[in-house]
Amino acid sequence: MKKVLVTGGNGNLGKYVVEALVKKEIKTVVLTTKTSITTQNNIQFFTGDLLENIGLKEATEDVEVIIHCASNPRNFLQTDIEGTKNLLNAADRNSLKHFIYISIVGIDKNDYPYYQAKLQVENIVANSGIPFTILRTTQFHDFVLNMIKTLDQSGKSDFITIPSGLRFQSVAVQEVAELLASIALEQSKGLIKDFGGPEVLHFEEMTKSYLETIQSDKDIILEIPEDIRHKLFTTGVNLCPENNTGKQTWKEYLNILI
Structure with missing residues (x-):
C-alpha cells in the first residue's frame, strides 16, 4: 500500500486530490500550515511550512509519492521556488519513488512572472534526481x-x-484531482501531455x-x-x-x- 503526501492538501485543488486518494484507499498524508489537525478520516496531517522548512522531514518520512499542489501566485519566489527546493531536500530518498507536480498549460510560452516561476519549479523537479511526473492543465x-x-x-x-x-479552456478541478490520484498509482512519466477542458x-x-x-x-x-x-x-x-x-x-x- 503506497503512502502519498499531498502538499497544499487543504487548498482548492489539494482537498479534492486528498478526497480522491482516500476513495482509492491510499494511505494519505497532508502537509498543512494549520496547527489544530493531526488525524481526520484516516488522513494524517502534519503541520509545516515549505518556505520556513518546518515539518518537512516529518511529513515526508516513509512517503513513496508526493503530489505537490502547494503554490502562491502572490509570493511565488518564496513559496513555489524556494519551498519546492526545501521539500525536495527534505524528502526521504530511501522511500520516495515518485514526485508529481501540477503545473499550467503554456508556462513555457509566456514571460508572465508567475508562469516563469512555475517553469523554474518544473526544471528544479526534473533535475532533482527523483522520478517525476509533471501535469500541465488549463485554468479551472x-x-x-x-x-x-x-x-x-x-x-x-x-x-x-x-x-x-x-x-479559456476551463476544466473541472475535480477531474484534475482524479487524474493526479491515478498518476500516483503509476510509474513516473516525466512531462506528460496537457490536460484541458x-x-x-x-x-x-x-x-x-x-x-x-x-x-x-x-x-x-x-x-x-x-x-x-x-x-x-x-x-x-x-x-x-x-x-x-x-x-x-x-x-x-x-x-x-x-
Whole structure:
C-alpha cells in the first residue's frame, strides 16, 4: 500500500486530490500550515511550512509519492521556488519513488512572472534526481468564475465591464484531482501531455452564460485589457484544444454550482 503526501492538501485543488486518494484507499498524508489537525478520516496531517522548512522531514518520512499542489501566485519566489527546493531536500530518498507536480498549460510560452516561476519549479523537479511526473492543465472553472464575480462586483448595477479578447479552456478541478490520484498509482512519466477542458470559449460567452444562470439582465461592456494577467489570456498560450480531455463543460459547471 503506497503512502502519498499531498502538499497544499487543504487548498482548492489539494482537498479534492486528498478526497480522491482516500476513495482509492491510499494511505494519505497532508502537509498543512494549520496547527489544530493531526488525524481526520484516516488522513494524517502534519503541520509545516515549505518556505520556513518546518515539518518537512516529518511529513515526508516513509512517503513513496508526493503530489505537490502547494503554490502562491502572490509570493511565488518564496513559496513555489524556494519551498519546492526545501521539500525536495527534505524528502526521504530511501522511500520516495515518485514526485508529481501540477503545473499550467503554456508556462513555457509566456514571460508572465508567475508562469516563469512555475517553469523554474518544473526544471528544479526534473533535475532533482527523483522520478517525476509533471501535469500541465488549463485554468479551472472556478478561476474564471471568480474573475467574473470580481469584475461584476466592481462595476455598476446595470452592466458589467470585462476585458475583450480573452479565451479559456476551463476544466473541472475535480477531474484534475482524479487524474493526479491515478498518476500516483503509476510509474513516473516525466512531462506528460496537457490536460484541458472540453471547449475553448471567449470570456464574453462565459460571462453571458454566468449572467443567464443567475438570471441577471446586465449588459456586457467590453474594454481593451490593461492588466498583465488579462493580456496573457488573449495570447492563446493558455489553451490546448488538441488535448480537450476534460468532460464537464462551463455551462454544466454553472448549473451545478449556482
